[in-house]
Amino acid sequence: MKKKEKKPEFEKYEYSAAAVDLVIFAIINGELNTLLIKMKYKPFQGELALPGGRIRVYESVDECAKREIKEKVGINNIYVEQLYSFGDIKRDPSIRIISISYLALIDNTDNIKLKTTEKYEEICWMPVNKVHKLAYDHNEILKYALSRLKSKLIYTNIVCNLLPKKFSLSEMQRVHEIILDRKLDKRNFRKKVFSLDLIKEAGREEGVPHRPSKLYSFKTKKLMIVEMF
Amino acid sequence: MKKKEKKPEFEKYEYSAAAVDLVIFAIINGELNTLLIKMKYKPFQGELALPGGRIRVYESVDECAKREIKEKVGINNIYVEQLYSFGDIKRDPSIRIISISYLALIDNTDNIKLKTTEKYEEICWMPVNKVHKLAYDHNEILKYALSRLKSKLIYTNIVCNLLPKKFSLSEMQRVHEIILDRKLDKRNFRKKVFSLDLIKEAGREEGVPHRPSKLYSFKTKKLMIVEMF
DNA sequence: ACAAAAGTGTTCAGGCTACACCCATGG
DNA sequence: CCATGGGTGTAGCCTGAACACTTTTGT
Numbered sequence: 349m350k351k352k353e354k355k356p357e358f359e360k361y362e363y364s365a366a367a368v369d370l371v372i373f374a375i376i377n378g379e380l381n382t383l384l385i386k387m388k389y390k391p392f393q394g395e396l397a398l399p400g401g402r403i404r405v406y407e408s409v410d411e412c413a414k415r416e417i418k419e420k421v422g423i424n425n426i427y428v429e430q431l432y433s434f435g436d437i438k439r440d441p442s443i444r445i446i447s448i449s450y451l452a453l454i455d456n457t458d459n460i461k462l463k464t465t466e467k468y469e470e471i472c473w474m475p476v477n478k479v480h481k482l483a484y485d486h487n488e489i490l491k492y493a494l495s496r497l498k499s500k501l502i503y504t505n506i507v508c509n510l511l512p513k514k515f516s517l518s519e520m521q522r523v524h525e526i527i528l529d530r531k532l533d534k535r536n537f538r539k540k541v542f543s544l545d546l547i548k549e550a551g552r553e554e555g556v557p558h559r560p561s562k563l564y565s566f567k568t569k570k571l572m573i574v575e576m577f
Numbered sequence: 578m579k580k581k582e583k584k585p586e587f588e589k590y591e592y593s594a595a596a597v598d599l600v601i602f603a604i605i606n607g608e609l610n611t612l613l614i615k616m617k618y619k620p621f622q623g624e625l626a627l628p629g630g631r632i633r634v635y636e637s638v639d640e641c642a643k644r645e646i647k648e649k650v651g652i653n654n655i656y657v658e659q660l661y662s663f664g665d666i667k668r669d670p671s672i673r674i675i676s677i678s679y680l681a682l683i684d685n686t687d688n689i690k691l692k693t694t695e696k697y698e699e700i701c702w703m704p705v706n707k708v709h710k711l712a713y714d715h716n717e718i719l720k721y722a723l724s725r726l727k728s729k730l731i732y733t734n735i736v737c738n739l740l741p742k743k744f745s746l747s748e749m750q751r752v753h754e755i756i757l758d759r760k761l762d763k764r765n766f767r768k769k770v771f772s773l774d775l776i777k778e779a780g781r782e783e784g785v786p787h788r789p790s791k792l793y794s795f796k797t798k799k800l801m802i803v804e805m806f
Numbered sequence: 807a808c809a810a811a812a813g814t815g816t817t818c819a820g821g822c823t824a825c826a827c828c829c830a831t832g833g
Numbered sequence: 834c835c836a837t838g839g840g841t842g843t844a845g846c847c848t849g850a851a852c853a854c855t856t857t858t859g860t
Contacts, residue, residue: 364595364632366675403593405673409664433662433677435638444634446595448662448675518839535841536823543821558837559830747812764814765850787810788857806849813856822847829840 365445368412369400369486371431371493372421374454375510379475380526382490383420383462384482386470391441392483398490399471400447413450420471421460427453427509427571432492439485449489451496453509501527502577505546508566514550516561517541524577532577544574594674597641598629598715600660600722601650603683604739608704609755611719612649612691613711615699620670621712627719628700629676642679649700650689656682656738656800661721668714678718680725682738730756731806734775737795743779745790746770753806761806773803 372383384396399420403412413428431449439447454460462471476494481487500506501524510523521537541547548567553560601612613625628649632641642657660678668676683689691700705723710716729735730753739752750766770776777796782789 364593364634366593366595403664403675405593406666408666409662409675412664430662433638433659435632435641435677437635437637446632446638446675446677448664516839533824534839535825538840539842540822553839555832556838557832559839561839745812762850762852763812764852767813768815769849782812784859785811786859788812788859790812807860809860810858811856812858814854816852818849818851820847820849823845825843827841829838831837831839833834833836 365402365443366409367400367402367445367447368409368416369398369434369447369449369489370413370416370420370452371398371449371490372417372452372454373476373493373497373510374457374473375523375526376457376473376475378522378526379477380494381457381473381475382479382493384472384474384479385420385468386472387483388467388469394469395481395483396474396479397483398449398486399468403448409448413448413452417452419465420463421454422463423454423460426455427506427569429496431489431496434485434489436485447484447489449493451493453497453506455510456512498527503573503575505544505566505572505574505576507576508546508569511566514563514565516553516563518561520564528577540576544576546572546574594672595632595638596629596674596676597632597638597645598627598663598676598678598718599642599645599649599681600627600678600719601646601681601683602705602722602726602739603686603702604752604755605686605702605704607751607755608706609723610686610702610704611708611722613701613703613708614649614697615701616712617696617698623698624710624712625703625708626712627678627715628697632677638677642677642681646681648694649692650683651692652683652689655684656680656735656798658725660718660725663714663718665714676713676718678722680722682726682735684739685741727757732802732804734773734795734801734803734805736805737775737798740795743792743794745782745792747790749793757806769805773805775801775803 374381383399385399387393387395387397399416401416403409407415417428418424429451431451434447434449437444464471479490482490507520507523511520517538521532521534525532546566547564550563550565552562603610612628614628616622616624616626628645630645632638636644643653646657647653658680660680663676663678666673693700708719711719736749736752740749746767750761750763754761775795776793779792779794781791
């Protein structure tokens with residue numbers, strides 16, 4: 349008997365499997381990076397993919413995303429936001445599985461130890477614009493995540509989740525420029541940021557071979573709608 | 578043995594059930610309405626809820642949304658957009674089920690025959706601001722849909738999906754005012770709409786006891802990002 | 807002629823853009 | 834004293850907001 353699309357009534361309502369896929373962004377060496385895993389088993393053996401995993405019966409979808417992040421990068425309390433659900437039948441060639449994608453942001457990767465599990469061959473950061481073909485429909489998910497990040501950068505204070513506690517305005521501007529992929533005017537940037545009243549002074553830089561910058565921190569990291577650019 | 582949260586390892590990866598819930602909006606009698614069903618069986622017997630249904634194994638999530646719409650209102654080819662996935666464990670008290678919510682817009686309800694199925698007691702339109710307690714987490718879903726509609730009204734041409742083929746600018750302004758729930762200035766509205774170059778003339782109104790308005794139609798119904806207000 | 811809704815311009819204020827030089831520090 | 838990045842102000846333009854009267858039709 350040849351394998352084909354099954355459509356018998358009795359399994360019409362069969363449960364769908366659901367999973368979470370993560371787009372975890374961080375700024376590393378002046379580039380926007382995302383976390384990827386290298387797959388160990390077929391059908392995508394050796395290919396890169398977004399980290400993720402099946403949703404368990406005793407956890408909510410949000411909890412699943414947070415657990416997966418904890419498992420992969422070992423931290424809690426980072427910014428996490430649901431993106432979109434991808435539900436094509438054959439997005440996973442082996443079984444029918446719906447993917448609920450999440451965006452997460454990490455402000456500092458220095459203390460992060462990436463944890464390979466037995467299911468993956470490798471886990472690593474990769475600059476977003478060096479990413480080529482990913483497994484499944486993960487290119488589409490990554491693209492979606494990036495466009496969400498860009499727009500939220502423009503109309504919210506989400507950038508606070510990509511900056512350390514204390515930062516200079518040049519640093520902040522650099523993050524914007526990296527993600528939006530265009531130059532911004534320094535004076536206009538500063539004027540705008542100050543006018544939004546989101547940050548407060550937090551000391552000065554030290555030991556740099558040039559005029560030290562003032563440091564700032566966000567008054568709050570709560571996500572707020574503010575017209576930035 | 579008392580019922581409690583189960584968490585045995587062997588069913589850690591048990592499939593989650595997934596369903597689609599629909600927020601179908603239409604303007605009726607100068608109000609924003611949404612389609613609701615009255616539930617026939619427990620645990621929400623007699624309560625109102627959003628229409629929806631389980632995702633079948635042989636259909637994508639998007640296809641499921643479209644099928645459900647076809648079943649309830651008998652039409653295809655309307656605007657449909659995925660909203661958000663709601664995944665709390667106990668959002669359905671009986672079984673664990675993830676809901677992927679969709680927004681749909683209907684431009685004209687005159688020729689629509691609502692179809693009750695055996696599973697529902699009733700199906701009806703209800704003005705959004707007369708909706709009280711709904712079953713499940715459906716108030717939250719409705720609220721999310723409304724906020725998405727409001728923001729897309731501001732930064733896209735989505736309004737074209739709530740207007741008939743030919744419409745006057747006053748009609749269009751009325752739709753904006755109904756949904757945004759605030760008055761707009763007539764001259765500024767017209768100036769803005771014309772400047773966007775989205776519509777073309779399409780005749781005149783006839784047989785009204787006052788100066789007939791020019792009618793317009795959209796050059797395209799493709800969703801476009803345009804700063805409207 | 808009247809009731810009802812359609813249609814039409816101008817002014818003002820605030821925000822966005824473009825742009826170039828001096829400052830503070832370490833080496 | 835030099836190299837490096839930090840920090841600052843202004844002028845023109847464009848856009849959004851406020852605002853009231855005339856026009857066209859049916860009755």
